[in-house]
Amino acid sequence: MDKIGLGVFLAHVLIIVAGGLVTVFARSLVRALTGLIATLFGVAGLYFLMAAPFIGVMQVLIYVGAVSILIFFAIAFTKSSHLGEEARPRKQSQWFFLLSVPGLVIFSLGYLLIKFIPQGFLQPQETQVKDLGGFFLGPYMLPFELISLVLLVAMMGAVILGFEKKIKRED
Amino acid sequence: MEKVILFGPEIYLLFIIFILFVQSLAKSTKVNWLPYATFLGIFISIFSFKFNGVLFLGTYKIDFLSQFFKFLTYLGLTLCVLNSLKNKTLSQEIRAEYYLFMGLSSLGLLFLSSAVEIFTIYIALELTSYSLYVLVPLRNQDPRAVEGAVKYMFYGALATALGLYGVSYILASKHTTYLAILLQESWKWSEAGLAILGLGMFLLSFLYKLSLFPFHFWSPDLYEGSSNETATFAATMPKLGAMVVLIRLAALSPDFNLKLALGIMAALSMTFGNLLALVQRDVKRLLGYSTIAHAGFIILGLVAGTKLGLGAAAFYSFAYLVMNLAAFWVITLLSQKGENITLEDLKGLAQREPFLAFVLAAASFGLAGIPPTVGFSGKFFLLTSAWGHGFNWLVIIAALNTALAIFYYLNLVRLAYTKEPEEKRLDISLNSRLVACLLGVAIVFFGLIPQNLLSFLIKAVNQLTP
Numbered sequence: 308m309d310k311i312g313l314g315v316f317l318a319h320v321l322i323i324v325a326g327g328l329v330t331v332f333a334r335s336l337v338r339a340l341t342g343l344i345a346t347l348f349g350v351a352g353l354y355f356l357m358a359a360p361f362i363g364v365m366q367v368l369i370y371v372g373a374v375s376i377l378i379f380f381a382i383a384f385t386k387s388s389h390l391g392e393e394a395r396p397r398k399q400s401q402w403f404f405l406l407s408v409p410g411l412v413i414f415s416l417g418y419l420l421i422k423f424i425p426q427g428f429l430q431p432q433e434t435q436v437k438d439l440g441g442f443f444l445g446p447y448m449l450p451f452e453l454i455s456l457v458l459l460v461a462m463m464g465a466v467i468l469g470f471e472k473k474i475k476r477e478d
Numbered sequence: 479m480e481k482v483i484l485f486g487p488e489i490y491l492l493f494i495i496f497i498l499f500v501q502s503l504a505k506s507t508k509v510n511w512l513p514y515a516t517f518l519g520i521f522i523s524i525f526s527f528k529f530n531g532v533l534f535l536g537t538y539k540i541d542f543l544s545q546f547f548k549f550l551t552y553l554g555l556t557l558c559v560l561n562s563l564k565n566k567t568l569s570q571e572i573r574a575e576y577y578l579f580m581g582l583s584s585l586g587l588l589f590l591s592s593a594v595e596i597f598t599i600y601i602a603l604e605l606t607s608y609s610l611y612v613l614v615p616l617r618n619q620d621p622r623a624v625e626g627a628v629k630y631m632f633y634g635a636l637a638t639a640l641g642l643y644g645v646s647y648i649l650a651s652k653h654t655t656y657l658a659i660l661l662q663e664s665w666k667w668s669e670a671g672l673a674i675l676g677l678g679m680f681l682l683s684f685l686y687k688l689s690l691f692p693f694h695f696w697s698p699d700l701y702e703g704s705s706n707e708t709a710t711f712a713a714t715m716p717k718l719g720a721m722v723v724l725i726r727l728a729a730l731s732p733d734f735n736l737k738l739a740l741g742i743m744a745a746l747s748m749t750f751g752n753l754l755a756l757v758q759r760d761v762k763r764l765l766g767y768s769t770i771a772h773a774g775f776i777i778l779g780l781v782a783g784t785k786l787g788l789g790a791a792a793f794y795s796f797a798y799l800v801m802n803l804a805a806f807w808v809i810t811l812l813s814q815k816g817e818n819i820t821l822e823d824l825k826g827l828a829q830r831e832p833f834l835a836f837v838l839a840a841a842s843f844g845l846a847g848i849p850p851t852v853g854f855s856g857k858f859f860l861l862t863s864a865w866g867h868g869f870n871w872l873v874i875i876a877a878l879n880t881a882l883a884i885f886y887y888l889n890l891v892r893l894a895y896t897k898e899p900e901e902k903r904l905d906i907s908l909n910s911r912l913v914a915c916l917l918g919v920a921i922v923f924f925g926l927i928p929q930n931l932l933s934f935l936i937k938a939v940n941q942l943t944p
Binding site: 449450456457467468 | 538585593601
């Protein structure tokens with residue numbers, strides 16, 4: 308059973324890393340976004356593997372469903388082409404910075420976490436999804452509904468301002 | 479089911495917004511029906527004055543104060559819509575959308591007037607601001623509009639983020655976000671220091687809306703950059719929402735230290751705003767700095783914290799709304815092509831347009847605080863309410879500042895009545911003159927007979943504390 312679990316885990320890690328590499332190296336922004344979505348799906352899978360299905364579902368809904376769409380809209384509105392600045396080959400020094408700073412962060416953080424991992428002393432409490440829903444739609448029903456209105460305003464505003472700009476540019 | 483009628487003004491505005499939304503989808507630009515619709519809204523809000531009750535599990539309270547501010551919101555919205563029907567700097571295709579965002583911003587104000595739970599207040603504030611962030615840059619071919627919008631948005635994002643951070647402190651120390659429960663808690667520095675810190679930070683997001691020093695930097699740039707019509711809306715309406723929430727929060731009667739901090743900010747705000755207004759040439763920019771000074775005045779009533787103080791603050795929001803609407807109305811009429819008005823453009827106005835010159839004079843007298851205008855009564859109530867509550871020094875600074883302010887306000891009147899007739903012919907409709915006159919008359923009327931309104935407002939703030 309452990310071996311199956313390890314296999315599934317490694318498969319997810321593979322998806323996450325491959326998606327990340329596509330995100331970083333893709334020339335076209337839209338392709339980079341698909342790589343990002345694959346990574347986010349992989350992370351959601353990891354949550355399911357940790358027996359936290361609610362967080363997993365939220366990961367898919369919020370990051371894959373909402374945030375990626377938002378980024379996609381941003382790409383579409385700004386008309387970024389695959390011939391833009393980010394498509395040019397990078398300099399040697401840029402590669403150095405790209406690899407050194409994140410590498411340093413990842414390895415130092417990983418080392419610290421493995422070496423000095425604190426013992427958890429709080430017992431995690433199981434909260435039913437039903438209770439969470441009751442909490443949000445009970446006392447906080449009005450703000451919860453108002454948030455959707457705020458999101459509507461933000462989206463319509465983005466559309467209006469995006470098109471305003473386009474009209475000007477063509478003049 | 480009978481509770482639905484309590485929600486009447488909000489439902490009516492939602493209905494208007496829905497029609498505008500359909501119009502925007504259908505690419506229709508016929509929005510001439512809108513002033514009539516919002517005018518009817520004024521009567522709906524007056525009709526709902528008599529309602530009283532709590533909705534949505536205690537997050538939404540209908541009382542005199544909320545209904546009064548809903549009335550002011552509809553009044554302001556109607557005048558802003560009327561004012562911007564002939565907006566020349568707006569491209570024709572997006573007229574329906576322009577009013578859609580104006581309506582949504584006002585809807586946020588309606589929610590702000592009644593919200594009595596901190597998260598509801600916060601999200602209603604965001605609804606108001608987001609719509610404004612979209613409205614401000616809609617001025618064709620003028621990069622200053624974008625500059626103003628960007629400044630407004632970044633300051634707004636920072637202020638509201640700080641406010642939300644403050645909410646987490648209140649929640650951590652009091653375990654509730656309902657104002658009704660928070661009212662019964664202690665707000666002494668020694669007992670609830672964390673909560674007072676949180677409350678102070680939450681206040682920031684509203685002081686920013688009032689453009690109180692040191693959160694004022696956006697205000698003159700926003701007024702100068704946005705079109706005259708949008709500036710009218712942005713200068714008057716969001717202040718109403720900020721005022722009603724500040725009155726509700728001041729009813730918690732927080733610790734003296736917090737009030738002292740507010741008082742110092744108010745003193746700096748008045749002095750700074752008035753001094754910088756002295757050197758402005760652009761009339762909208764001048765009004766922007768005068769707003770900063772007025773924000774300081776309103777704080778006077780809040781730091782006093784008495785029934786008279788809170789009532790006077792509510793009265794002053796009414797006075798501020800009417801006076802600024804009148805001043806901006808004249809500016810918008812004078813600006814025939816949508817350009818910004820400078821002090822030079824006012825020269826000889828009395829000979830070209832005696833009516834407008836009279837209204838401008840009434841508005842300037844009001845803003846300066848000269849009797850018999852509503853601005854004088856408002857300032858008088860604020861000053862008397864703060865006297866004797868540990869803020870005598872602030873009252874003295876405020877009185878000195880009034881003298882400072884008289885100079886640049888009366889400068890407007892002086893220029894309007896100097897004899898330098900220009901060739902420019904103004905094309906102004908009869909209706910616009912009529913509305914201008916009504917505003918001028920309202921400024922004088924409520925300056926002569928303020929007592930009924932003030933006693934009503936004191937009755938309204940009486941409901942805030944148990």
